Amino acid sequence: MGPKFRYQFPELDLNELMHELDMLGFEVGSNFWDNITSEIASDLYMNCLSIALEIDMEDIRPEELSGQVLLTAIDILSDQGKHHIKSIGNLRFLRYCKILWNMIGIDDFTMNDLYRPTADRIYIFLCGFVNLMRFKEDRWMTYKDEFYQIEEILDKVDKANEQIKQRKHDLANLRLKFNELSDEIQSRRIENQQLQEKMRNLHGEFLQNQQELKRLTQLDNDTQEALKDIEFRITTGNQDIQDLKDQVVQSPERLKNTMEELNRSLESDRRLIEQTSKRHNELQEKLNILRKVEKRLDKAKSFIEQIFQSIKEANNIKQNIKDIEHHIEKDNWTIEQSTEEERLLLQTVEQISLRIQNNQQHYESLIEEAQTLLDQEQQKYVQCQVLLEKQGNEAFTLERQAESLERDISNLRSNHEKTINMLTKQHSYLVEIFYKYRNELIQRLQLFCNYKNYSKIKTSESIFYNKEGRRDNIIMGRFTDENDENNSHLNRGECD
Structure with a gap:
């Protein structure tokens, strides 16, 4: 049978105990066992508490054991409370000592072990303390990697909690900002719809103006054809006049017929001149209409530019809304994932000795999922950049089309002005020719009458x-x- 122990740990011989205490950093001399006082025992217990329980000296507050506290702390105590400083400090210290003795395996700790210590009790206490340190060191060497992993996991949990807290704060700010912008977003949407309706109306007017421009172009072509016909008839009239010059009227009847024919020709020319003048007035009115259309197109151009600017602002607002919604969804997902991760981490901490490998695989999968999500977000960002570039190219194309349309309108206006000027000159020229031939005909008739x-x-x-x-x-x-x-x-x- 093995040796029987009075307590749950084996007793060590004095040399082994002194060696272990020296390894732990205790300065114990050869005369330590001869005269153990309450102060020596208190210092010994404090050192053991700081090593075994990993308690900071500031938490033990050894100055209160002697009734001394910092001047900054004693000022807030009442006069009656100052008399209880030492007793409160002793009570706290006794509670810590009781915990330490129970951890060692000695459950009969009394106040005598602090105020009237004996060498035997201190010896038993130190044997239990050394065995406790051996046990902790053995466990530490066995589960050192697991302890490091637990510390790392706890650090991750703390960081995740901080991130969750920050995300919640950011989410609250984003929601507040979204609520503030909701009315403006709605008004911008309504304004965008109104601007789209105006753009459709302007496009309809623009198509009508194009039809009117085509009709005026056709009318101009018809007018040119009519002028060519007039020139042909003038040429024919000149030929007839030349023929008349070559003819000799032998009888009054022949003269009468000739004059009637000339009257009819002159009447026809007069009507033709009136029609030409009327056509000239119509073309002048069309020119005025074209000028009005040009002014309206200028206004439409400026209005379309305003519409483009408004659409650009609306697109920016939409993009901001999408970004806010994306951040809200991402934050919600992060909070859910962080909450789930925290729960899994806590379960992992509780079952670390049995499931450390599974948890490691789980964290690796979480890292892979996070990397996948990061790649997806990067792809979305690239797609957004491509979409923005495409919209910029479309806007540039629309601007080029507007400039081309403006140049076409300017060219058409210049051509119409040239055509009208040419018609005016031709009309003046025809009138001069008409009066020239009329006067010449009258003179010849007078000569003819004088001759007869x-x-x-x-x-x-x-x-x-x-x-x-x-x-x-x-x-x-x-x-x-x-x-x-x-x-x-x-x-x-x-x-x-």
């Missing part, structure tokens, strides 16, 4: 318009032969 020796017996008026737009009263007449008054039945003619 006719006399004017009746006059009438024919109204024409001169170059300045005033009425010309042209004297028309019926002519008879002065030598034969009976020839009153001869043909009558009107000319202008």
